[in-house]
Amino acid sequence: MRVCAAAPFASPDVLLGCDTRWHAHDILRVRRLETFDNEPAWVRDAFARAPFVVVRRAQAAAGFLAIGVRGAARNERYGTWARSEDIEAVFRPEALLSRASELAKERAALPVFVALDALRRDASCFDSFTWGPTGSSGFELATGTPTVTTTSDLDLLIRMPNHLTLDDASRIQTALDQHAARTGVRIDAQLETPAGGVALTEYALRKARVMARHANGPQLVADPWAMSSAQTCL
Numbered sequence: 521m522r523v524c525a526a527a528p529f530a531s532p533d534v535l536l537g538c539d540t541r542w543h544a545h546d547i548l549r550v551r552r553l554e555t556f557d558n559e560p561a562w563v564r565d566a567f568a569r570a571p572f573v574v575v576r577r578a579q580a581a582a583g584f585l586a587i588g589v590r591g592a593a594r595n596e597r598y599g600t601w602a603r604s605e606d607i608e609a610v611f612r613p614e615a616l617l618s619r620a621s622e623l624a625k626e627r628a629a630l631p632v633f634v635a636l637d638a639l640r641r642d643a644s645c646f647d648s649f650t651w652g653p654t655g656s657s658g659f660e661l662a663t664g665t666p667t668v669t670t671t672s673d674l675d676l677l678i679r680m681p682n683h684l685t686l687d688d689a690s691r692i693q694t695a696l697d698q699h700a701a702r703t704g705v706r707i708d709a710q711l712e713t714p715a716g717g718v719a720l721t722e723y724a725l726r727k728a729r730v731m732a733r734h735a736n737g738p739q740l741v742a743d744p745w746a747m748s749s750a751q752t753c754l
Contacts, residue, residue, distance in 0.1 A: 524599035525556035529581035542585055542610060544717060544733075545654045545677050546575040547662040549609040550602050553589070563598050566591045570665040573602060577716065577735045586735075590659055590667070611662035613652030613677045619661040632657050632672045635703040645695030647688075650679040654710075673706040678720065680711040683745045686726050693724040713744035 542548065553567045566589055576599055578586035583605070589598040617640055623633060636653055643651070653661065655675030660667040678692075692709070700707040709720040716734030723730050729740040 542575050544575055544577045545613055547611040548573050548607050550606045551608055552606050562591045562596050563589055570663045572663045579735050613654050613658055614650045616652050616658055616661040630668050631705045632668050632674045635674050635705040645692050676709040678711050680713050689724040693720055715741050715744035718744050
């Protein structure tokens, strides 16, 4: 996030929670957005247009969760906090694939949605893995608010609770690269692992360690699946 509100529970005496009902990249409809000091001027207008937020990776006290607000401009991103009691609905990336068929004709013709539709029709590279769109395409599919532009990238999340072999990672990355070349759209895929979010491109390069983005902060790990169940609050 470009700007982030200070946590409303910043005290060493506060117990941090791990609510598994929501995960990073989930899109939430919330009934209200609390105001914190130094909130950017655009936030209220953005929330009025679309009362939706994106779950982000950060620790929160019980009853709170870390969220992000999207503005109209690319650099308008605001990290803040919501109370779990204010959540009205949740939209997970994998649940948004079916919504692509509901797009208006002029929106469906945008390059990102053309690329996503082609992947939906031939998702063989994902095998049985659960996947879905995030970023601007995911936000538009969840909210109905025009967010994608002609230059948007296609961001994907692939749920990967179990070990992914390097050969399979390379196969998926190669297939996505070929798909991107055919459609003219940049495709960025992130693996959701027990260690956090890991870029597919980085893992497929067979590096000794990869960057895993976790609620506790980013960390370099040799094996994103070598985590205990107690560490899986993402």
